[in-house]
Every structure is written in C-alpha cells, then in structure tokens.
Amino acid sequence: MKATARANANIALVKYWGKRDDELILPMNGSISVTLSGLNTVTTVEFNEKLRNDVFVLNGVEQKGDERKKLGNHLDLVREKAKIKWNARVESKNNFPTAAGLASSASGFAALSVAAAKAAHLELNEKELSILARMGSGSASRSIHGGFVEWQKGTKKDGSDSYAEQIAKPGHWENFRILTTIVSGKEKKVKSRAGMKQTVQTSPMYKGWLETVENDLENVRAGILKKNFSLVGETAEMNALKMHSTMLTTRPAIIYWEPETIEIMHAVQELREEGTECYFTIDAGPQVKVLCLQKNEAIVTARLGEITGLQKIVPCKVGGKAETISEHFF
Ligand code: DP6
Numbered sequence: 001m002k003a004t005a006r007a008n009a010n011i012a013l014v015k016y017w018g019k020r021d022d023e024l025i026l027p028m029n030g031s032i033s034v035t036l037s038g039l040n041t042v043t044t045v046e047f048n049e050k051l052r053n054d055v056f057v058l059n060g061v062e063q064k065g066d067e068r069k070k071l072g073n074h075l076d077l078v079r080e081k082a083k084i085k086w087n088a089r090v091e092s093k094n095n096f097p098t099a100a101g102l103a104s105s106a107s108g109f110a111a112l113s114v115a116a117a118k119a120a121h122l123e124l125n126e127k128e129l130s131i132l133a134r135m136g137s138g139s140a141s142r143s144i145h146g147g148f149v150e151w152q153k154g155t156k157k158d159g160s161d162s163y164a165e166q167i168a169k170p171g172h173w174e175n176f177r178i179l180t181t182i183v184s185g186k187e188k189k190v191k192s193r194a195g196m197k198q199t200v201q202t203s204p205m206y207k208g209w210l211e212t213v214e215n216d217l218e219n220v221r222a223g224i225l226k227k228n229f230s231l232v233g234e235t236a237e238m239n240a241l242k243m244h245s246t247m248l249t250t251r252p253a254i255i256y257w258e259p260e261t262i263e264i265m266h267a268v269q270e271l272r273e274e275g276t277e278c279y280f281t282i283d284a285g286p287q288v289k290v291l292c293l294q295k296n297e298a299i300v301t302a303r304l305g306e307i308t309g310l311q312k313i314v315p316c317k318v319g320g321k322a323e324t325i326s327e328h329f330f
Helices: 065-082 104-119 126-134 192-202 206-226 229-248 259-273 294-305
Strands: 002-014 019-021 031-048 055-058 087-094 148-151 164-168 176-182 278-282 288-293 312-316 323-325
Touching: 002 104, 002 206, 002 229, 002 278, 019 192, 031 104, 031 176, 031 206, 031 312, 055 065, 065 087, 065 104, 087 104, 104 126, 104 323, 126 164, 148 206, 164 206, 176 294, 192 229, 206 229, 229 278, 229 288, 259 278, 259 288, 259 294, 288 294, 294 312
Parallel strands: 055 087
Antiparallel strands: 002 031, 002 323, 031 087, 031 148, 148 164, 176 288, 176 312, 278 288
C-alpha cells in the first residue's frame, strides 16, 4: 500500500482570499490559476499496519505538532473513504522554499491526495481528487490539474460543487511565462489561513474585493481562451493589488511585502512604460511572480537580475497535472 505522486505549484491569476466554511475549506469567491512547470512536490505515502502513529518527513526533517496534525487529519479523510485504519509513513520533498509564499501547500496537498488515494487503492476521478485536495488546502484543489484552472466556489453547504476544473490545457499557450522570483527564503510571518480569516473579519475593503472578483474571473477566463495577454496580465495584476489592499487594512495590518518586493513591482511598471509588456502578481508572502511572453523573457529577466537582494529567478512555463510516478522515496 505504497504510492508516490508529483504535483506542481500553481499561481492564482484571480486569487482565492477568504472562506465561507473553515472546516470544509469552502471559499467566498472563485479563483483561476496557472499551474507552474518545475516547482513541485513529490510525496511517497505508505499505509502500514506495523506503524504506531503517522510519520511525516518533509524535506528530510521529521515534522511534529501542527504540521503532523494537519497531515494526519488529511490522511483520516482517505482512511475513512477506504475503510482502513493503518497509520502511514509520508515522505515529501519540495524543490523550492517551503512557506515563503511559493504555494507549497498547493503542490503539497495535491501530491499527498493523489499518493494517499492510490496507496489506499481508492479509485478517485479528478473531481473527487480536487475536492479531497481542497480539504487539505484550498489552493491545492487547483494543482490537481495542469494548464489553466478554475476553482468554482460552489454554493452547496457540503462542498460537493466546490472543485477545480481545467479551462485550457498546458499546450494551449506555449509562450506564456511565469518568472518566479525569490527575495527571501524566510518563513512568512502570517500564514494564508490566518491572514484570510483576519481579513474577512476585520478589513473594511473586503466587501469591495467580493464585489469586483466576478468581473475579474470573467476577464481572465476570456483572456486565457483568446490568448489575450494584456487582458489576462492587467486583470491579474490589479486583482493581486486588490487582495493586498484587503490584507493591508486588516487589524492588525498584514504587510507581506519586503523592500525587494516593491522594487520588483516598480521594475515591472518601468519595463511596461518602455514597451516591454509584463505584469506582476503576489500571493500571501514577499515573492513576486512576473508574467510575460517568451519573446520578452530575456529582457525582463535581465532587468530583474539588476535588483540587489533578489536571490533567484525561476522561470516557469505552464505545467502539467498531478500524477503518480513509479520511483518511491523509501
Ligand atoms: C493568496 O490555499 O494556502 O495564495 O485553504 O487555508 O490552506 P488554505 O489557504 P491557501 O491560500 C492561498 C491564498 C493565495 C491565493 C491563491 O492561491 O488563490
């Protein structure tokens, strides 16, 4: 009862920010993302009757406390469905810094869901896998699929209509690029989960966020299908800024940006003024992802490379879906 899966991270072009149900992880609004090639999590799960408790090793370090509890809760969902009681050994590796705003929970819970379901001999379809991944971390529902992906917020109380579906395959937009910048390898101060809860409860801007997000979804969806880069980029950049304006106005204020974050935002605006089309988007952390087309990748990369304090640029194309692989960690 062992299986291994690999899942890619994703970056939201229209963000998920705020829950209507904390337990089932049901969002206040729909979201659209692009799956990233090259930033991934690989996870091996083995259910074994000899284990006295679940064991979770992340990037070579055994996890205790909260992280192990979250993992155990997620495995319980699988154990319940498969009617098994055995504990599991889980080994997982990210090829990028964990919890620095690079969507490690998205690729993490997507890989875990796919590997655990296979190890437990559950035959789940993509919709069921997306729902399972969602219950670990909302953004993970989208990492089940490759290409461009939309997570429907759904309206049902039980969450059965809140899952992600592919809008366009990875090959649909070959020259779409996402330049992931790493400005700080530090763990972020406020995790998305706590940050979004506080925002829903205290930001006076949150109402405005919800009022405009449907329109952003329509524009980004249409822009992807028509490969209209300006429409996708402009909408995504403004959507990220709107989300950050709700974060900045919670109590206490959540400021995820570091000085380099703002420098990159300025550089992107300057590049645009000079005629090189590119846009930024930022999640709940200091990292900036810059969207551009292949023809401008070199010029954008060169400009970003001039920023001191920028540790790394990882260029990504549109990535594929989560899948099982045959090499296990143990
Ligand atoms: C800003 O999916 O990490 O990255 O559901 O509580 O685990 P939980 O939150 P998470 O939040 C992601 C928020 C975001 C935007 C996005 O990815 O859509």
